[in-house]
Amino acid sequence: MADVDTIKAIQLKKVQSLVLRASYENEFYRRLFADAGVAAAEISSLEEFAARVPTISKPDFVADQATDPPFGRRFAHARELGVPLFVNTTSGTSGQGQEIHMQTGPELQVTGEVYSYWFRWAGLEPGNQLFLTLPITMFAGGVLEYHGAVCYGLTVHSVGNYEASRKVTLMRRFEPEAVLANTSYMGRLESLLGSEPLWPQLKCLLTGAEGAGIVFLQRLAEAWGVPVFDRYGSAQAGNDHLFTCEMGIGDPSRPGMMHNIDPYVLLEVVDPDTGRHVNEGEEGELIITSLYRTDTPLIRCRIGDWAVYHGPDYCTCGRPFMGVETASIFRRDDVKKIKGVGVWPQAVNDAIFAAADVAEYQVTLTSEQGADIATVGVMSKLPLQGEELVHLQRRVADNLRDKTGINFEIIILQPGALDVGELKAKRWIDQRAHTV
Ligand SMILES: [Zn+2]
Secondary structure, three states, rough: OHHHHHHHHHHHHHHHHHHHHHHHHHHHHHHHHHHHOOOHHOOOHHHHHHOOOOOOOOHHHHHHHHHHHOOOHHHHHOOOOOEEEEEEEEOOOOOOOOOOEEEEEEHHHHHHHHHHHHHOOOOOOOOEEEEEEOOOOOOOHHHHHHHHHHHOOOOOEEEEHHHHHHHHHHHHHHHHOOOOOOHHHHHHHHEEEEEEOOOOOOOOEEEEEEOOOHHHHHHHHHHHHEEEEEEEOOOOOEEEEEOOOOOOEEEEEEEEEEEOOOEEEEEEEOOOOOOEOOOOEEEEEEHHHHHHHOOOOOOOEEEEEEHHHHHHHHHOOOOOEEEEEOOOOHHHHOOEEEEEOOOHHHHHHHHHHHHHOOOEEEEEEEEEOEEEEEEEEEEEEEOOHHHHHHHHHHHHHHHHHHHHHOOOOEEEEEEOOOOOOOOOOOOOOOOOOOOO
């Protein structure tokens, strides 16, 4: 296995050629680099790359698309190559603020190689059956996992368009080795499994694509009786490239690690105020450079997500890949200020799901005469009444107060009261007059 220095040398070589090619072939980057005074020949280290090459983010993509609709100048080169293009949009129905991302067919093959790490670490073998519960749409999530799984050699059942109950019926019929879903949706499927034992062929659950606490992931592993392997990626990167290994998700006292697939994607975890890479165990903003997408480059993209950084030594598996702490990834925008206190959604998640009989929840923030009111609708797994109901109410309120220091009003909802979406759970509703 390559060591850290060898990987860094590979990354530097790829970064140098990426910047050089983009300077010649890609009008979007050519202008960006010219404005910032970046010359490819001057990048002699990864530190120099980070210091000199400017970051890009959503407003740059949206402006580029407005200049040369619908794709933008950054994809003009790829569109002339005469190869298939795989186009994804981010969410946003009107097209306003919606980003378009793309990769070529040959690049998508390499995306498949990146996914192979995840499936291999999860103990899957070519020929195993995978139930892919994400719908195939223009979103990146779904189609990328599909290609990744096919590339690795899995037998993919694409059941994303069926209702949850139909998915479960099909699962019991085909008995797949793996189920792939966004994390909250795995909980939705779990609620429909019934009491019959699961099929013995099931090896693992493949989760991710949304922030979840370790407690919820542990609960999934326990309920399904198999380990959970978590993922992180983005439409911008065009793949998932951070995965937990066989050492697992860890537990709240010692969270596990999601390894970045360093030879393919350069991950920086940066303090945006100083621009420096954060130290071991510190939190920073994620900046992504795809090292293999040379025709549709993504160079130093700020995704808008934050996480706790760990070097390779953090994980006992010994792999030379750096990464971030499991369940530490969050969007800065998602941290809620409630009653003057910054509340981390994962902490709320952990506190609520620590009660085993909770199926789903929804937090509603309102204000009365300028004061915040935080109400949590907690949906129980089984119908509750009387003392049981009061007991759950108290337990959740106490857990939340312990974890966040804030009093939440708890309303216990009967099973079915909360609509669990087919994609990602909508767990926060902010109706305050002035959100801060
Ligand atoms: Zn590991």
